[in-house]
Amino acid sequence: MTYPIGKFLLIFCFGVLPIMGILLGLRGPAARRQGPIVLAFLAGVIPIISLFIPKLFLADSESGMSPRLDAYLIIVAGFALPLGIVNVIQNNSKRAMRREKGWFYAVVLLFGLFATAAVGLYGAISGEGIGFRPDGSSTPFKWIEDNAFRPLQATMFALLAFFMASAAFRAFRARNTEATILLVAGLIVMTGRVPLLELLASPFPALQPAAASASAWFGKLTEWIMNVPNSAAQSGIIIGAALGAAAMAIRVILGIERSYLGLEKGE
Amino acid sequence: MRFAAALFLLALCLAAAVPLAAQPATAIPSPGPLPVPTAFVAKDRPGDGGKAVLLTWKDPAGLPPGVALEVRRAEPPAYEWTSLALVPAGTEEYVDATAKDDKVYRYELRAAATTDSSLAAVSPMAPDSTAGADTTAAGVATPAPGGPPIYGAAVVSEPVRSHDNWFRAERTNSFITTILFTALILGSIQFARMGKPLYIRRIAGLNAVDEAIGRATELGRKVLFIPGIASVSDIQTVASLAILGHVARASARYGTDLDCANRDPLTYVSARETVRSAYLAEGRPDLFREEMVNYVTYDQFAYTAAVSGRMVRERPAANFLIGHFFAESLIMAETGQSTGAIQIAGTADPSQLPFFVAACDYTLIGEELYAAGAYLSREPVLLGSIRGQDIGKALLLLFGLIGIVAATMGNDWFARVLHTQ
Numbered sequence: 001m002t003y004p005i006g007k008f009l010l011i012f013c014f015g016v017l018p019i020m021g022i023l024l025g026l027r028g029p030a031a032r033r034q035g036p037i038v039l040a041f042l043a044g045v046i047p048i049i050s051l052f053i054p055k056l057f058l059a060d061s062e063s064g065m066s067p068r069l070d071a072y073l074i075i076v077a078g079f080a081l082p083l084g085i086v087n088v089i090q091n092n093s094k095r096a097m098r099r100e101k102g103w104f105y106a107v108v109l110l111f112g113l114f115a116t117a118a119v120g121l122y123g124a125i126s127g128e129g130i131g132f133r134p135d136g137s138s139t140p141f142k143w144i145e146d147n148a149f150r151p152l153q154a155t156m157f158a159l160l161a162f163f164m165a166s167a168a169f170r171a172f173r174a175r176n177t178e179a180t181i182l183l184v185a186g187l188i189v190m191t192g193r194v195p196l197l198e199l200l201a202s203p204f205p206a207l208q209p210a211a212a213s214a215s216a217w218f219g220k221l222t223e224w225i226m227n228v229p230n231s232a233a234q235s236g237i238i239i240g241a242a243l244g245a246a247a248m249a250i251r252v253i254l255g256i257e258r259s260y261l262g263l264e265k266g267e
Numbered sequence: 268m269r270f271a272a273a274l275f276l277l278a279l280c281l282a283a284a285v286p287l288a289a290q291p292a293t294a295i296p297s298p299g300p301l302p303v304p305t306a307f308v309a310k311d312r313p314g315d316g317g318k319a320v321l322l323t324w325k326d327p328a329g330l331p332p333g334v335a336l337e338v339r340r341a342e343p344p345a346y347e348w349t350s351l352a353l354v355p356a357g358t359e360e361y362v363d364a365t366a367k368d369d370k371v372y373r374y375e376l377r378a379a380a381t382t383d384s385s386l387a388a389v390s391p392m393a394p395d396s397t398a399g400a401d402t403t404a405a406g407v408a409t410p411a412p413g414g415p416p417i418y419g420a421a422v423v424s425e426p427v428r429s430h431d432n433w434f435r436a437e438r439t440n441s442f443i444t445t446i447l448f449t450a451l452i453l454g455s456i457q458f459a460r461m462g463k464p465l466y467i468r469r470i471a472g473l474n475a476v477d478e479a480i481g482r483a484t485e486l487g488r489k490v491l492f493i494p495g496i497a498s499v500s501d502i503q504t505v506a507s508l509a510i511l512g513h514v515a516r517a518s519a520r521y522g523t524d525l526d527c528a529n530r531d532p533l534t535y536v537s538a539r540e541t542v543r544s545a546y547l548a549e550g551r552p553d554l555f556r557e558e559m560v561n562y563v564t565y566d567q568f569a570y571t572a573a574v575s576g577r578m579v580r581e582r583p584a585a586n587f588l589i590g591h592f593f594a595e596s597l598i599m600a601e602t603g604q605s606t607g608a609i610q611i612a613g614t615a616d617p618s619q620l621p622f623f624v625a626a627c628d629y630t631l632i633g634e635e636l637y638a639a640g641a642y643l644s645r646e647p648v649l650l651g652s653i654r655g656q657d658i659g660k661a662l663l664l665l666f667g668l669i670g671i672v673a674a675t676m677g678n679d680w681f682a683r684v685l686h687t688q
Contacts, residue, residue, distance in 0.1 A: 052442050054316035056368075056431045064316075073500055073533070080532035084562030087535070091558045102580050149566075156568035160594060163601040171625035234617045237633040240660060241615035243448075244634030245502045247656040250452050251641070252505060256648060259640040260508040260537075261544055 006057035006065040013042045014072070037255040043069060044253035088113065116144055185225055191215075192222025301378035301419025302327030304336060309374045309424035312362060314438075317431035320363040322374055322424070330356050330378065337379040337418065338363070340372050343426060348375055366429040373426055378419035437688045452655035459651025467650050472611055472629035473642050476510070476587075479609045480517045483584035489524035490514065491583035493574060493599065495590020495614070496530040496567060499537045502637075503615050507590035508534075508541050509640030510613070514587060515545035519554055526583065527560040530570040535562045571595040575602040582606050588623065589613040589636065600626035613639065634660075 018039070021031060050059040050066035058065050092106035100106075119140040123130045131142045138146070174180040191197065197218070201211035251257035304324045312321040322338060338361050339348040354361050366372060459465055483490045492514055494507040511527060518525040527542060529535035539560040546555035563573045575598060578586065586603040588596070589612065596612075596619045603610050604626045612623035613631030623630045631639060634656070641649030670681040 048445070052435055052438055052445075054314065054432055054435045056316055059316050060431075070500075073498075077498070077531075077533050080536045081565075084529070084532040084535050087557070087562040088564075091561050094558070102576075105576070149569075152572070153566070153568045156572050156598070157594065159598055163597050167597060167601055167622060167625040171621075237615075237617050237620070239663060241633035241637070243656055243660050243663065244637030245506075245615065246448060247452055247652055247659070248506055248637040248640070249502060250449055251649065251652050254453075256456065256652065257509065257640055259510075259512040259644055260505050260541060261512070 006060075006063060006068060009057070010065055010068055010072070014039065033258075033261070036261055037258065041253055041255060044249060048253075085113075112148075116141065119144065188218060189222045189225055192218040192220075301334060301380060301417070302329055303420045304376050304378065304422060307374075307376050307422045307424055309372070309427040311427065311429050311432075314432050314434060314436035317368045317429055318364065318366060320366045320372060320374070320427055320429050322361045322363065322376070324359055324376055324422075326356050326359055327378065331380075334378050334380045337377055339375040339377075339421075341375070343371055343373055346373070353379060353381070368429050368431065371426045371428050374424040375421045376424075377421035379416050380418075381416035440684060441687050448659050451659055452652050455655030455658065456648050456651040459647040459654070462647070465647065465650050465654055467642065467653055470631070470635050470638070470642055472613065472631045472635065473639055475609070475611055475629045476513065476643065477517055479585035479587075479611055480514065480521060480523055482609055484521040484523045486584045488582060488584035489526050490518055490585045490587070491574075491578065491581075491603075491608075492525065492527040492587045493590070494527065494529065494534055494538055495588075495592050496570065496595065497534070497591035498531045499533045501591050503591040504531075504534055504537075506637050506639060507613070508537055510587070510589050510643065511538060512541050512545050513640070513643040515542040516549050519546045519549035519551040522551075522554060525559050526577070526581075528563050528570075528574050528577065529561065530563060530565060530567070532562060532565070535560065567593065567595055571598050574599055578602045578606050578608070583608055586610045587612075588627065589631065589639075591616060592619045597622035597626060603627075 018035060021035065046058070046069060047066045050064060053059065056064060059067075061067055089110065092110050094100075095106040096103045096110065120130050122128070123139045123141055128134075129139055131139060131145075133139055168186070172179070172183045172186055174183050192215075195215060197211040197215045198208070201207040248257060252260070304327050307322070307324040309320055309322045311317075312319040324336070326336070335353045335355050336358075337353050338351045340351050340363065341348045351363060351365070352361060363372075363374070480490055492511055494511060495501070495504055497504050499505065499508070515525060517523075525542065527538050529538055539557075542560050543552075543555055546552050563570050577583075578599070579602065583606075586599075586608045588600060588603070588610065592599075592614055596614070600610065600612060600623055610627040611629045611631070612627040613636040614620060614623060615633045615636055617633075620630065620632060638653050638656070641653050666681075666685070670685065673679070673681045
């Protein structure tokens with residue numbers, strides 16, 4: 001019967017304690033500032049303890065306090081999403097009504113939001129289905145997804161190729177020593193990763209063995225660049241970031257770091 | 268009567284003569300018994316969350332090839348043995364992961380000679396039988412090809428019960444490291460509280476925060492803050508919100524318009540509270556508007572399109588791209604770059620850093636992102652924790668170097684000590 005202990009402790013920490021605080025009149029600005037810090041402490045300490053104490057009420061994959069906290073996050077997100085949708089409707093309605101700059105886009109957004117929601121809700125309520133009808137044919141919701149949403153999504157993703165070219169052009173300008181090293185390394189890696197030399201030598205059969213040999217050499221050099229200097233730099237960044245994240249977590253859990261709540265020293 | 272008695276005797280002689288005639292000239296020794304495993308112990312698997320029993324034993328000497336060990340389990344007092352697995356010789360360990368907590372079990376172990384060639388895999392056993400036996404050169408019984416297995420004598424364990432434990436022993440190294448690192452951070456904070464001077468290296472990206480907001484104020488344009496696309500459960504988002512708090516305070520001080528576009532609903536709710544608290548703390552709640560912190564959409568590229576469009580149409584003077592980003596990082600950073608805005612980016616993800624370095628004016632790399640809240644606040648206590656973090660990094664480097672030297676010299680002790688599970 002270890003299962004209920006974790007559940008009751010979570011309900012006590014994240015339900016009973018805050019409600020008791022409100023009922024006891026702890027509603028002043030100071031209590032409102034301390035409340036999130038206390039909750040952050042509890043939410044931060046439980047997963048850390050469960051990492052080292054494998055007791056079922058703490059760490060069991062189904063009923064433990066730590067996995068339950070993750071599950072509760074989904075519930076909280078479920079409540080947060082309607083707030084977001086209300087915010088989208090409010091902001092864009094205001095923009096359209098005030099005829100602010102770009103108001104037409106707000107109208108398009110609201111039309112898309114309501115039209116998609118309407119066909120989706122109709123499919124769900126009528127029993128027709130959201131994506132597919134019982135006979136396997138596509139619903140209007142699916143039609144919007146396939147013919148408007150996905151192509152637009154793919155278009156945005158495809159833009160990445162052009163932005164990558166413009167960013168590379170800027171990054172590879174040899175303005176100083178570091179940029180020159182970057183340029184040389186970039187050229188070697190590109191040459192090693194694509195059969196550029198073979199392509200250039202293809203009209204000249206006499207040059208093809210030399211091109212293949214040079215390409216293989218560039219391939220080896222590319223592997224070395226990726227596995228040694230690049231990997232070392234990435235490891236350095238990852239180790240530094242991991243320590244930084246751990247230090248920040250300690251500050252947040254202990255209530256030392258409060259700037260994420262918009263608060264600073266003494267507040 | 269005499270004739271009948273003579274016939275009976277003749278029949279008896281014939282019956283006895285047939286097996287005698289089949290007897291070979293040299294006698295083959297009778298099949299020897301399979302050896303018995305020793306030191307068989309069943310106990311709760313230490314340091315786990317329960318639901319597992321660990322069985323250990325010593326393989327008997329002279330165990331011929333092809334002979335495995337069968338593990339069986341019974342629940343007292345019935346003692347109806349259920350076969351669990353056939354363990355290849357040399358394993359000397361088996362974890363019964365099907366055990367239920369607080370239920371008493373007894374285990375039995377016996378050598379089993381089978382014709383099954385797939386002993387590498389632990390497999391359930393066939394029913395008990397000793398028929399169809401043959402003999403090996405060593406004189407130990409093995410079953411005939413295709414025949415049922417034969418078994419040696421069994422050893423039975425003491426009653427055992429599985430339960431959850433109070434400490435995960437295999438994570439002792441992580442536990443000690445966590446305690447030491449926490450002590451180091453708290454010690455450094457205490458050091459800072461005593462008023463001792465601290466040297467914290469200059470971080471250009473963070474020094475430029477006020478400059479960027481000041482520029483937006485001078486130009487009369489807004490500041491755009493993108494807290495990444497991850498949820499608030501991501502530590503990078505928490506770090507981003509810490510910077511948002513400072514940006515919002517500066518915006519409130521200067522009366523600059525702030526626009527924080529969100530992709531995750533939880534991040535949106537948290538960011539709204541952060542900005543509201545910052546304006547309240549600066550004594551300018553009148554300047555706070557709900558639309559300053561706004562929700563856009565949950566879809567990655569729809570969000571990217573909306574933010575890029577906002578950058579082009581509304582031309583914010585300063586863009587902050589701080590948090591956890593994926594493929595959208597370069598699209599947003601390049602769009603912002605094309606509008607001429609001063610751009611400060613920050614992420615701990617090495618795969619997105621090159622894009623930000625190429626497209627933004629300042630980039631907070633890895634740990635700088637996490638240090639930002641403390642650095643910007645200029646609170647000695649928080650700065651002390653950065654010092655502790657730096658000492659931790661130096662110690663880790665030292666351990667790394669010692670480990671490299673030890674491994675190069677063929678000693679893997681250090682690597683084993685630092686191995687985490």
